[in-house]
Amino acid sequence: MTHPILITEQLAIGYAPRRGSRRIVAANLNLRLHRGEMVCLLGPNGAGKSTLLRTLTGMQPPLAGRIWLDGRDLHTFSARELARRLSVVLTERVETGPLTAYALVALGRHPYTSWHGQLTVRDEEVVRWAITAVQATHLAARPLHELSDGERQRIMIARALAQEPIVMALDEPTAFLDLPRRVEVMQLLRRLAQETQRAIIVSTHDLDLALHIADMLWLLTSNGGFYAGAPEDLVISGALATTFAHEGIVFDQQRGQFRIDRPAQRQATLTGNGIIRYWTAQALERAGWRVVAGGETELHIVITGDDHQPSWDIYRDGVKKQQTRSLYATIQWLRQQYQEEHQHERHA
Amino acid sequence: MDAPQQMSSTTAITVWPRLGLQPLALTLMALSTAFAFVLSLSLGSVRIPLDQVLAILAGGEAERASWKTIIVDFRLPKALTAMLAGAALSVSGLQMQTLFRNPLADPFVLGVSSGASLGVALVVLGVGAANTAFLSVIGLLSNFTLAVAASIGAGAVMVIVLGLARRVQSSVTLLIIGLMIGYLTSAVVSLLLYFSIAERIQSYIAWSFGSFGGVTWSQLRVMAPTIGIGLLLAIALTKSLNALLLGEMYARSVGVNLKQARFGIVTSGAVLAGTVTAFCGPIGFLGLAVPHLCRALLRSADHRLLIPACVFIGATTALLADLAAQAPGLSVVLPLNAITALTGAPVVVWIILRRGVSRGTFGV
Structure with missing residues (x-):
């Protein structure tokens, strides 16, 4: 086992305003934190993800405890020394005026260049390597303001990489991206951690993605608790489930994913199988019916037709009431029926 | 993911953009300054042929002795003042736009010129209000007295702003403080104007129009080195300014000592703007417009390019504005401030629209 390159000892994070209490x-x-690892920092809003990142990167002083980076106390580094070991990608949008993506990445060489910022041959090599590593060579000559959010994020990662840090910290790098771009960015970070033997810390709200990609999760809970471990370890220990238990989502340990906690009021039985059955159950769950394996339920749905043209027969108390051709129509019909009855009950 | 994979197969022939210093563009800009310089020596109420101008500059004798007097005693100091002022204001404006990440920032956001105005107003208007018997003093209120008053005013505000710059956490706070100082001083100036007499008001307003003409050789000996120091400081801060393009948090993360850099930039910007205002009056527009012009012309936000470009284009613009203010064909000299904006604004709007770069500048 290699030595960790980032260690914290009894670290306390938070705010100590000049006036008022800490x-x-x-x-x-x-x-x-070890080289080659990608850590995802998870936690509900307000749990302190950004505070922890800012403290670990030296932007905010810790309230207690120490941080060791590469065998030295983080706060003994000069700004320039620290910039050669640690780089960041922040949530704020960068507006630089007319600057190409290449020039932006080159700004990452700041801690290495002379007083005037002249790039040496080696500096340019690193810039090119960084752009190639994020697969953005085709973007190099483009002005920054012409790039899409996803392309821009790639360039910001290349800029952080050009600092040749030991540790890279990214604050919600996937926040403004669509799903494919999120997966892309996370996979890119994962690959960079492994191939360049750097440690990468990513704070994110993408729970599912973090579960599938991260080497390790750091989990901050709303009441100041903290868990660390492989995603699977935290599933087994139940840490993931408890952290988000109050947030209206439930961690399904069987499926290994989060689902929205919607207490089912009614039960239904379902005849059919395969993918149609799976999504029918999902739709029923969304509408407030829990699909049970067997037994007597008032509502029974039979899937007919084939996978390409399914239809649904809806039975109530054993009597076929309706046939629908889409799940949207099924749910709509069910809602109408039960709402009407509900209203009748109230009037009666 | 298709595009990157296709690209990776052609990486061998990737043409990387160059981060060159665009020597050709900068040389052209320097030539334009030289051209405007010679032109401003040649044109005026008396037209002196270009070859004679060059001969006098080279230290030779002119066909007519009066030409040499006109150039050496009047036009040369004025042209040099214009160049220094144009360069100083443009570089100062560039620094403020980058530091405050605001395309509307100019050299005067720090309140330095307001301080200078207050100093001048106190001397011109205040003395008169205190004792009307000093009315005859107006004639004695030489340019030099005004320069001293303006320097003291600008210096006082600069000390206040610098003191605050070391304390405040955010540059936006500094920006607001500068604006407030501006409002305060202009309020005092308004009060002074209200209680003053017409002649003195006119003399104050004449100062506030701005002029490159009143600076003598002996004043240049003070003005030139001071602006030189301000410009050198600006050049020394090039790298920090480039990092600040990313925002203050990123700048810190790449190793910029924020407080030091901010203090240096504010010092340099205030010295440049304060010196020009002290000797030439509050000259607007140049400091706001020239940086935008340079960004548009070079299509770059790199301060290694922009600082020399602002020096050259700022000097050229000031020389041309001064030429225009002399109103060829008319016997009067027009207010410089009116001319800079009147001729410059349409040009800047045209260039920026045509180049379409405003979109990328600070998100505007």
Whole structure:
């Protein structure tokens, strides 16, 4: 086992305003980060993800404890020394005026260049390597303001990479991206961590994605708790389930994913199988019916037709009431029926 | 993911963009300054042929002795003042636009010129209000007195702003403080104007129009080195300015000492703007427009290019504006401030629209 390159000892993070009392967000954090690892920092809003990232990157002083980077106390580095070991991608949108993507990545060489910022041959090599590593060679000559959000994020990652850091910290790098772009960026980070033997910390709200990609999860809870471990470890220990338990979502340990916690009021039985059955059950769950394996239920749905043209027969108390051709129509019909009855009950 | 994979197969022939210093563009800009310089020595109420101008500049004798007097005693100091002022204001404006990440920032956002105005107003208007017997003093209120008053005013505001710059956390706070100082001083100036007499008001307003003409050789000996120091400081801060393009948090993350850099930029910007205002009056527009012009012409936000470009284009613009203010064919000299904006604004709007770069500048 290699030595961790980032270690925290009894770290407490939070705010100590000049006036007013200190607000501790989380305390007694003993973190370990290794080369080649990608860590996803998860937690509900306000749990302190950004505070932890800012503290680990030296942008905010810790309230207690110490941070060791590469065997040295983080706060003994000069700004320039720190910039050669640690780089960041922040949530704020960068507006630079007329600058090409290449020139932007070149700004990452700041901690290495002379007083006037002249790039050496080696500097340019690193810039090109960084752009190639994020697969953005085709973007190099484009002005920054012409890039899409996803392309822009790639360039910002290349810029952080051009600092040749040991640790890269990214604050919600997927926040403004669509799903394919999110997967792309996360996979890119994962690959960079492995291939360049850097440690990468990513704070994110993409729980599912983090579960599938991260080497390790750091989990901050709303009440200042902290869990660390492989995603699967945190599933088994139930840490994931408890962290988000109050947030209206439930972690399904069987399926390994989060689902929205919607207490089912009624039960239904379902005849059919395969993919149609799976999505029918999903749709029923969304509308408030829990699909049970057997037994007597008032509502029974039979899937007919084939996979390409399915239809649904709706039975109530054993009597076929309706046939629908889409799940949208099924749910609509069910809602109408039950709403009407509900109203009748009220009037009666 | 298709495009990157296709690209990777052609990486071998990737043509990387060059981060060159565009020596050709900068040389052209320098030539334009030289041209405007010679032109401003040649044109005026007395037209002196170009070859004679060059001969006098080279230290030779002119066909007519009066030409040499006109150039050496009047036109040369004025042209040099214009060049220094144009360069100083443009570089100062560039620094403020980058520091505050605001395309509307100019050298005067720090309140330095407001301070200078207050100093001048106190001398011109205040003395009169205190004692009307000093009315005859107006004639004695030489350019030099005004320069001293303006320097003291600008210096006082600069000390206040610099003191605050070391304390405040965010540049936006600094921007607001600068604006407030501006409002405060103009309020005091308004009060002074209200209680003053017409002659003195006119003399204050004449100062506020701005002019390159009143600076003598002996004043240039103070003005030139001061602006030189301001420009050198600006050049020394090039790298920090480039990092600040990313925003303050990113700048810090690449190793910029934010407080130091901010203090240096504010010092340089205030010295440049304060010196020009002290000697030439509050000259607007140049400091706002020239940086935009340079960004549009070079299509770059790199300060390694922009600072020399602002020096050259700023000097050229100031020389041309001064020429225009002399109103060829008319016997009067028009207010410089009116001319800079009147001739410059349409040009800048045209260039920026045509180049379509405003979109990429600070998200505007």
